[in-house]
Amino acid sequence: MARLGSLLLGGGLALALLFLPAARGRELTASEHGLMTLVLLAVCALFVHGSGFRFRARWAGRLFSPWLLWPAAAVAATVFWAH
Structure with missing residues (x-):
């Protein structure tokens, strides 16, 4: 059950990263790009688990x-997303 939760959380974050930054209507700054890298690493780890x-x-x-x-x-x- 925990593995399914990890897949769902990882999938949700991946979809949010796909659609939400573009929906904000502006380019990412350097600090936002660095924070997005951390979220991508978390998504990858969730998919591995x-x-x-x-x-x-x-x-x-x-x-x-x-x-x-x-x-x-x-x-x-x-x-x-709070940044």
Whole structure:
């Protein structure tokens, strides 16, 4: 169930990144572009977790756990769109 949540959250953020910056009607500044990079990294990590990939290294498995990914993705997206 957590993997489905990661896929849905990653898909939602990917669609938001596709449509919302263009809907604002202006170019991204350098700082906004940097913040968008963080959101893209979070989307990629959510897709990795949601696809069911299993890491051999324990530290990598902990890094890609939903307990860390979901809040990190929410914070990155909130900072990007509030900026």
